[in-house]
Amino acid sequence: MKCQYCGKEYIKNSADLSYMPEFMQEKLKYIPACNCLEKLHEQEMEALRKKQDEESRMNRVKKFMDISVVDAKFFKSTFENADMSSKHMRTAERYAKSFLTKNQNVGMLLYGGVGTGKTYATACIANYLREHGKSVFVMNLGLYFNKLKIEWEKEEKAVLENVKKCDLLIIDDFGAEMTSNTENVTWRDEKIFNLIDTAYRSEKPLIISTNLKYHEDLSKCEIEKNLGSRIRDRVVDMCYPIAVIGKSRRGINKETFWESIA
């Protein structure tokens, strides 16, 4: 008998097998002189572990897709389909690609007018990273607040736990919910701070998109004015400010309209 992997002859087993049933003794009379079987077993275990890791990673990706709140039209936003002519889109793509190779924990603050493509840019990043196995948690603050009002304690705890577990946190439309509800500013600011602070403490990168103007000069910074210095300081600590410039892409453009009825 010899090993089917390396061809080495089996050797006679010198161990005392007399306490074993006969058929076992027969089986163990000759044993391999190599460790091919052990190696094979190890490789199989390793492959199994890898498969399980991959599965749990994909489950995580899926889970964070499910708990994220995104307008369905952004499910298909990708860098390949996008108009990449603006600077912020190229920055977003570079960010997403480097995220995979460098253990990124630096974030971005995308600020600019309505309809300039901030949400679109964050969606491209999220979709790209998910495709590469990263769990991206996209938060909508307005919806978060509504949930907190109903069952705040449980909901906040669950969300903060998820922030600790994701690979990247995106808060889209930061500040949009501020105008509609200003009656409970202290409560709101505390919730926002808790959220950002949790990401900060667990070293999770944070991407924020906002219509609020960012400015280094505090007297001109709307984030400072609307949310106070504690939140602004955390945000600039975690996010590199990127201006998203350009006119709004929202609405039907002139050419499209006149062409459509021509």
Ligand SMILES: Nc1ncnc2c1ncn2[C@@H]1O[C@H](COP(=O)(O)OP(=O)(O)O)[C@@H](O)[C@H]1O
């Ligand atoms: N780079 C881009 N390529 C193609 N479409 C874009 C791009 N950026 C934005 N859009 C489209 O323009 C519209 C407005 O963009 P959006 O991201 O919602 O703006 P914002 O979040 O800044 O208000 C969306 O319908 C989006 O699909």
Ligand SMILES: [Mg+2]
């Ligand atoms: Mg938006």
Ligand SMILES: [Zn+2]
């Ligand atoms: Zn062998």
